[in-house]
Amino acid sequence: MTEKEQELIRQAEEQVKSHQTIVESDPYRLHFHLMPPVGLLNDPNGFIQWNGSYHLFYQWMPFKTGHGAKFWGHYSSEDLATWKHEPIALAPSEAYEKNGCYSGSAVEHNGQMVLFYTGNVKDAKGNRETYQCMAVSNDGNTFQKLGPVVELPRDYTAHFRDPKVWKRDDYWYMVVGAQSKERKGQVALLVSTDLTKWEHVGPIAGSNLNGLGDFGYMWECPDMFSLGGVDVLVVSPQGLSKEGWKYQNVYQAGYFIGSLDYEDVRFTHGEFVELDRGFEFYAPQTTVDTNGRRLMVGWMGVPEQHEDKHPTIRHHWIHALTLPRELTFQNGRLLQNPVAELEHLRKGEATVHRNIALSPNQLELSGVHGEVLEMELEFAPSLDWFLLSISDTAKVTYSKEEEMIHLHRLSFVDGSWEKRSCALSSLSSMRIFKDTSSLELFINQGEEVFTARIFPPLTSKQSIVFSGGGEIVNLKKWELAYAIKE
Structure with missing residues (x-):
């Protein structure tokens, strides 16, 4: 860990200590949901069961209740019901991430926990650079940054972020939320044999692809997995117009059911279905545990949707994560139910x-x-x-x-x-x-x-x-x- 990262973490920890009394005095502090200790929380990141424990990271801005150069906060759990706050996992200390360690995922490889995340960089004029970065840990608490492993493919704008990684047979795959040069939302697919050298093989879904038509200018936080004999793409598209009772929030989160052809780089799919019909739900991420369950957690918030009006701001914190949910596939759609372990919270x-x-x-x-x-x-x-x-x-x-x-x-x-x-x-x-x-x-x-x-x-x-x-x-x-x- 560099001196700069140590200093950023020290400053964040000082923010937690100096605001602890006013944060904890808020009567709207939640009892059984995960929250930031101070400041702003958004996307869940790096959801994984590793060495017998569940780990759930989150986007965190400790210095204000607005967005900015994000850290990765960190919770762990033995049972998905009760959680412990762990030390800060990532701070935006290096040149390739100086404007934020943005969202990403976690995998296990050779006994290590491996994080992938987006390094966000902006210059004085607001021009953006983006890097998909890697960090490893032997203990699940301290992480060694290995730097960028994916630079921006030429087919996309710098809105290229939120890597989700999984293994299939002998290959590792990564989906990344993207925007094409034509300003259309897409999901890019990359492949690797060793997690460090990645080849971009093309977009698998997006606006004006696979018969979908125009469907937003940016797709964030993609997640690809198989469940119940089908392939599922979870994604958070930005730029959808309201359709009757659908798409009422500023941005949406939902899924497509289909089949991913890994050879032809094509995801044949059905219609987009919103995962949650409520007011606050975005950027969900899934993992599979040792029981074979596909588990999901979402951000109980929506970007740019009255975030400055939340009454918790006066107590120096904002937003939370949803309860962990188990996904199953029945009759052509995803079902979501609270994980069974939440019954342990009953009094x-x-x-x-x-x-x-x-x-x-x-x-x-x-x-x-x-x-x-x-x-x-x-x-x-x-x-x-x-x-x-x-x-x-x-x-x-x-x-x-x-x-x-x-x-x-x-x-x-x-x-x-x-x-x-x-x-x-x-x-x-x-x-x-x-x-x-x-x-x-x-x-x-x-x-x-x-x-x-x-x-x-x-x-x-x-x-x-x-x-x-x-x-x-x-x-x-x-x-x-x-x-x-x-």
């Missing part, structure tokens, strides 16, 4: 209610309230409509006639009600994770997911209110413990 016995007849009148159930909770609901097939109100700050509404489900929240920008939606022919189940300032809703065993930051008035009652036409067959509610262990 005490569940509050249980059964066979609850709903009516247009509001109904509060004993023991079903609170600031931090998990709730499971099962509905009768006869359910016609449903309304769930949460802390006077969020509402979930469903109509069988309309075949739609909506998440409404009280805007932290102007106090108005805003909405995100998706088509849903029937509502059979709902699993809710409510934290102090977030919601994650898993609908019909992960068929649809909504994620949102919410900021209930600090004086409001933390109530859960039901109404509807039909019956809740079964309801269970748990309080949840803290997930961060020091």
Whole structure:
């Protein structure tokens, strides 16, 4: 580690110490989600199970609640439920990364943890250079930078970043989020035999490729994997226009199902499907663990979407990561469900209610309230409509006639009600994770997911209110413990 990197890490650690009291005094600090100790968090990076532990890195700006020259922060976990903050992994100390150690991924090779990330460089006029860089670790905590291993291929602008690496047979592959010289979003594929010498073999997907048509000016944070007999490309395209209830956020995150031809460098795929229908979800990254599960974590935020209005800024921090989710492939689509290990966070016995007849009148159930909770609901097939109100700050509404489900929240920008939606022919189940300032809703065993930051008035009652036409067959509610262990 160079003296400059040591000094940057020292400065970042000093920021954590000097702001610890005001950060931790924020009533909107989350209980069971990963957050920055100070400053801004964005993309999850380097998600991997290595030497028996899970490691999850994140983009981090410790010196302000805006974007800038990013570090890599670092959490580890033995069980995906409770997490420990580890020492800073990467700081933007070298010339090839002086404006940020941008997003990337991790693999295991010869017993080492190997990180790949984008070194971001800008000159005084804002002209950008980009390098895909490599760092290695023998202990999972201290990293030796090996410098750039990929320079910019001639087919792209300098918006070329976020390498995701995996191994197939005897070859290593890397996908990189890219922008073509024609200012169209693409995903580039590279191949290597040794992780250090990479050959660019071409774009595998993007705007105006594979019959897709115009689909954004930049594709970020690509992730390619096989699941359930198909190939899946997860990507975050920028520049999509709203289409009815689709693409309502400033930028989107979703996936394509298809088949990657490694020889002809072509990804034949279907339509783009948003991974999360809520207000805050972007730049997800997956890994596969020793149990063979495909796991995913996303950023509970969206770039340039009212980031300066979050109420946590006054306490010198902003943003969080989603809960870890397990992905499965069924009936032509990805399902997302919270990892089973999250049940370890449940405190005490569940509050249980059964066979609850709903009516247009509001109904509060004993023991079903609170600031931090998990709730499971099962509905009768006869359910016609449903309304769930949460802390006077969020509402979930469903109509069988309309075949739609909506998440409404009280805007932290102007106090108005805003909405995100998706088509849903029937509502059979709902699993809710409510934290102090977030919601994650898993609908019909992960068929649809909504994620949102919410900021209930600090004086409001933390109530859960039901109404509807039909019956809740079964309801269970748990309080949840803290997930961060020091």
